[in-house]
Amino acid sequence: MSQPLNIAIAGLGTVGAATAQLLRDHADLLAARCGRPIALRAVSARDRSRDRGVDLSGVDWVEDAANLAKVPGIDVIVELIGGAEGVARELVTNALAAGRHVVTANKALIAHHGSELARAAEGKGGSLRFEAAVAGGIPIVKALREGLAANGIERVYGILNGTCNYILTEMRETGRDFNAVLKEAQKLGYAEADPSFDIDGVDTAHKLAILAALAFGSEVDFASVHVEGIRKVTADDIRFAGELGYRIKLLGIARRTEAGVRQRVHPCLVPESSPIAHVPGAFNAVVADGDFVGSTVFEGRGAGGGPTASAVVADLVDVARGARVPTFGIAANKLAKPRPVAISGHRGAYYICLTVRDMPGVMADVTAAFRYEQISLDSMLQRGRAPGDPVPVVLETHACEEAAMARALAKISKLSSMLRPPRMIRIEAF
Amino acid sequence: MSQPLNIAIAGLGTVGAATAQLLRDHADLLAARCGRPIALRAVSARDRSRDRGVDLSGVDWVEDAANLAKVPGIDVIVELIGGAEGVARELVTNALAAGRHVVTANKALIAHHGSELARAAEGKGGSLRFEAAVAGGIPIVKALREGLAANGIERVYGILNGTCNYILTEMRETGRDFNAVLKEAQKLGYAEADPSFDIDGVDTAHKLAILAALAFGSEVDFASVHVEGIRKVTADDIRFAGELGYRIKLLGIARRTEAGVRQRVHPCLVPESSPIAHVPGAFNAVVADGDFVGSTVFEGRGAGGGPTASAVVADLVDVARGARVPTFGIAANKLAKPRPVAISGHRGAYYICLTVRDMPGVMADVTAAFRYEQISLDSMLQRGRAPGDPVPVVLETHACEEAAMARALAKISKLSSMLRPPRMIRIEAF
Numbered sequence: 001m002s003q004p005l006n007i008a009i010a011g012l013g014t015v016g017a018a019t020a021q022l023l024r025d026h027a028d029l030l031a032a033r034c035g036r037p038i039a040l041r042a043v044s045a046r047d048r049s050r051d052r053g054v055d056l057s058g059v060d061w062v063e064d065a066a067n068l069a070k071v072p073g074i075d076v077i078v079e080l081i082g083g084a085e086g087v088a089r090e091l092v093t094n095a096l097a098a099g100r101h102v103v104t105a106n107k108a109l110i111a112h113h114g115s116e117l118a119r120a121a122e123g124k125g126g127s128l129r130f131e132a133a134v135a136g137g138i139p140i141v142k143a144l145r146e147g148l149a150a151n152g153i154e155r156v157y158g159i160l161n162g163t164c165n166y167i168l169t170e171m172r173e174t175g176r177d178f179n180a181v182l183k184e185a186q187k188l189g190y191a192e193a194d195p196s197f198d199i200d201g202v203d204t205a206h207k208l209a210i211l212a213a214l215a216f217g218s219e220v221d222f223a224s225v226h227v228e229g230i231r232k233v234t235a236d237d238i239r240f241a242g243e244l245g246y247r248i249k250l251l252g253i254a255r256r257t258e259a260g261v262r263q264r265v266h267p268c269l270v271p272e273s274s275p276i277a278h279v280p281g282a283f284n285a286v287v288a289d290g291d292f293v294g295s296t297v298f299e300g301r302g303a304g305g306g307p308t309a310s311a312v313v314a315d316l317v318d319v320a321r322g323a324r325v326p327t328f329g330i331a332a333n334k335l336a337k338p339r340p341v342a343i344s345g346h347r348g349a350y351y352i353c354l355t356v357r358d359m360p361g362v363m364a365d366v367t368a369a370f371r372y373e374q375i376s377l378d379s380m381l382q383r384g385r386a387p388g389d390p391v392p393v394v395l396e397t398h399a400c401e402e403a404a405m406a407r408a409l410a411k412i413s414k415l416s417s418m419l420r421p422p423r424m425i426r427i428e429a430f
Numbered sequence: 431m432s433q434p435l436n437i438a439i440a441g442l443g444t445v446g447a448a449t450a451q452l453l454r455d456h457a458d459l460l461a462a463r464c465g466r467p468i469a470l471r472a473v474s475a476r477d478r479s480r481d482r483g484v485d486l487s488g489v490d491w492v493e494d495a496a497n498l499a500k501v502p503g504i505d506v507i508v509e510l511i512g513g514a515e516g517v518a519r520e521l522v523t524n525a526l527a528a529g530r531h532v533v534t535a536n537k538a539l540i541a542h543h544g545s546e547l548a549r550a551a552e553g554k555g556g557s558l559r560f561e562a563a564v565a566g567g568i569p570i571v572k573a574l575r576e577g578l579a580a581n582g583i584e585r586v587y588g589i590l591n592g593t594c595n596y597i598l599t600e601m602r603e604t605g606r607d608f609n610a611v612l613k614e615a616q617k618l619g620y621a622e623a624d625p626s627f628d629i630d631g632v633d634t635a636h637k638l639a640i641l642a643a644l645a646f647g648s649e650v651d652f653a654s655v656h657v658e659g660i661r662k663v664t665a666d667d668i669r670f671a672g673e674l675g676y677r678i679k680l681l682g683i684a685r686r687t688e689a690g691v692r693q694r695v696h697p698c699l700v701p702e703s704s705p706i707a708h709v710p711g712a713f714n715a716v717v718a719d720g721d722f723v724g725s726t727v728f729e730g731r732g733a734g735g736g737p738t739a740s741a742v743v744a745d746l747v748d749v750a751r752g753a754r755v756p757t758f759g760i761a762a763n764k765l766a767k768p769r770p771v772a773i774s775g776h777r778g779a780y781y782i783c784l785t786v787r788d789m790p791g792v793m794a795d796v797t798a799a800f801r802y803e804q805i806s807l808d809s810m811l812q813r814g815r816a817p818g819d820p821v822p823v824v825l826e827t828h829a830c831e832e833a834a835m836a837r838a839l840a841k842i843s844k845l846s847s848m849l850r851p852p853r854m855i856r857i858e859a860f
Contacts, residue, residue: 292737294730312580313580
C-alpha cells in the first residue's frame, strides 16, 4: 500500500464530526478507491471535552487552529471553521503558502477570496478544493469544472439554500406567514438563531458567485451579485402565484451575455410545470445549460453532516488520487476579469401585488403608469371586498426591462390610492 | 503552451462528427481548460466522401480503423464505431496494449469486456474512459467514480434509454398502442430501423451493468442482468396504471444486498408523485443512493450528437489534464468478483392485468391462487362489459416474493376463464 494521505481537520461541528465519522466508517473502501489510506492525524476545535460521537483516539489535538498549517507531515488541511475572515482565512492562507492542499466547505471564504486563494494554491503546486461549499452533497463543482468542461456554459441557476426552500415550501403547504414558519424552522434546527445569511439571500449569493466563476471561467465576483431575500414574500403572494400557475422559489441565476455576466439572487415565480418548482424542502437543485450538452439537472441534499461530509471526502479522494485540475477549471491567473452586468438591464416578466383603496379610477392610474413605460399586462387577479376595504390587485406582466418596471412602480407607489408599497417578484419562464 | 494532446477518432457518424465539431468550435476554451490544446490528428470512417458538415482539413485519413492504434504520435484513440466485438474491440485492445489512452462511447463493449479492458489499460498505464457510454451528456460515470466516491452506494437506478422513454411518454400522452408509436418514432429518427436493442432493454442493461460496476466496485457483470423490454406494455396498461396513480417507465435498477448484487431492467409502475415519473421524452435520469449523501439525482439528454460529444470531450479533458483515476473507481485487479442475485428473490408489489371471460367464479379462482401464495391484494379495477365479452381485471398487490408471484401466475394462466396470458409489471415505490 502506498503512503497514506495525512490530513488535519479544523472545526469539529456537525460537518467536521460527520467527516471524521465517514473517514472511520469507510476507511477500507476509501483506501481501495484511492489506492492509499486517508489518515486523520490532527484536529482542532474549540471544545475538546464535547462528545461528538466519533472516536478520535490517536489523533493529535491542536489548540490553535491556525497552527494546524505548521504541523509536520500533514498533506491536506480540511477547513470546516467557516467565515470569510479570521481564523479560517488565516489557516487556509498559511496552508497554501506552505504548499499544502486545502479542502474546505467555506462558501463565504471562497466567494470573497476564491480567486486570490486559487492563485496562491496554484503558485505553490497545492490544490484548493471546495465541493462542499456549494449544494452540499451534489457534486456540482466537479460537474462544472470537469464533467461539463467541453461546453460553453450559458447559464447556471438553482435552489442553493435549503433553509429558504424549506420555509417557502412550508408556507405554500400550510398557508402560514413567513414569520411563523421561520420561528418553527428555528425550533426544528432548519434555520439558524440568526437566520439573516440564509433568508436574506447572502448564502445563496456566495454559492452562485462560485458556480458562476466555474461555469464562465471568470474570477469570483461576489460583490456584483444582485441579492434579495425572502423576508418580504407573503402567504398572499404564494397563494396568488399558485392561482396564476406558479410556485415561489429563491433562485440564484447567473447568465453569460455579450455584455458580461449577470448574477442575481431573488425570489422567483417559476411555472408549476418546471422541474425546479418541485424540488422539496431541504433539497438543492442546480441546472447548467451547455451549448453542446443542453440542459442538465443535479439534485440532492444541500446541507447536513452526511451530505456535506460526502463532498469534503470526495475532494480528499481527488487529492489522494493525485488529481491536478485548475481550481476554477482554468488556471487562476488566466481567469477572466469580472464584467458585471447590472440588474437594471434584466428583461423578464413580473408579478406585481398592489394593495389599494377600492375607489374609482385606481386601475386607470395603475395601467396608465404601465402603458407609459410600454409594459403590457398578461393577466390580472382582483377579489371583491367590502367597499372602502383594502383590496389586493395582482398583475402579471409580459416581459419588459427591469429599469422600466422600476420607473413604473416608483410612479404607482406615489398614487394616493396605494395603501402599501407595491410588491414585485420576477417571473422566470425557463 | 504545453504539448498538445494528439487524438484520433474512429467512426464519424452523428457522435463522431459532433465531437470533431466541438473540438473545432471550442479549441480555445478547451486549451484554456486543459492547459494545452487538444489536436485532432487522424480519423477513420467508412465513407470518406460524405459531407459531415465539419472541416477536417489537415487531419489524416486512415482507411482501416484498426490501424489507428499504430499511427505514431497519437496519445488518445476515440472509439465511436460501436459494437461489443469486431473492429471496435480490436482497435481498443490494440490501443491499450500499446499504452495509449482510449475514450469510447461504446456501452456494449464496456458491458461485455469492461473489466478485462480496464486491467489491460491499467497494466500499461493508459486510461480507458467511457463517460459517453452511459446517459449521454450526464456526467454520471464521473459522479459515481469520483463525486460520490466517499459513499457506500446502496442503489443506483434510472431511465437510461431515451427511445423507450419517448415511446412510453407518447403512448401515455396519446393513448396509442406500442406498435403505432414505435413506427412514428422510427420515422422521426428517435428509434432505429432495427429497434430491438433499445425496446428489448438490452441497451439499458449495458448501461446498468456499467453503473453497477462503478457504484459497487465490482466487475462488470452484464450476463447477470435480468432484462425485459417494453414490447408487451399496452395502451391499456398505461391507462390502468394512471388510474392507480402510476406511470410506466423502463428502469434499470441495481441494488447491493448482503447476498450480492441484483441488476434488473424492466418496465415499472412508478408513483405519479416520484421525480422519475416526470422525466420527459428523450431525457435520461439517474438516481444514486449513498449512505452519507442520501439520494442524488442527475438528469439530462441521454443521446444525440451534442450531448454525447460533450461526454466524449469531457473524458479527453480529463486525459489532457493528466487525471489518474482507476477505470471503475477501484483498481481493475481489485474489483470484487460478481455475486449475482437472481430476480426470483426480488420482493415488491405488482400490477397484474388479466383478460377473463366474464363468468361466475372467475375471481374466486384468481384470488384463491394468490391466497395460496400468501399474496394480498391492495386494489382492484374491473370494468363492466357486455356479458360474455372479454373483461380486463387489474390487480395491485402488496409486496411479495417474485417466486411466489410466478407460481401464482402460472396457476392463474391455466384457468379456463383466462382469455390471454396474464400481464405482470413490477411496482417500484422509491
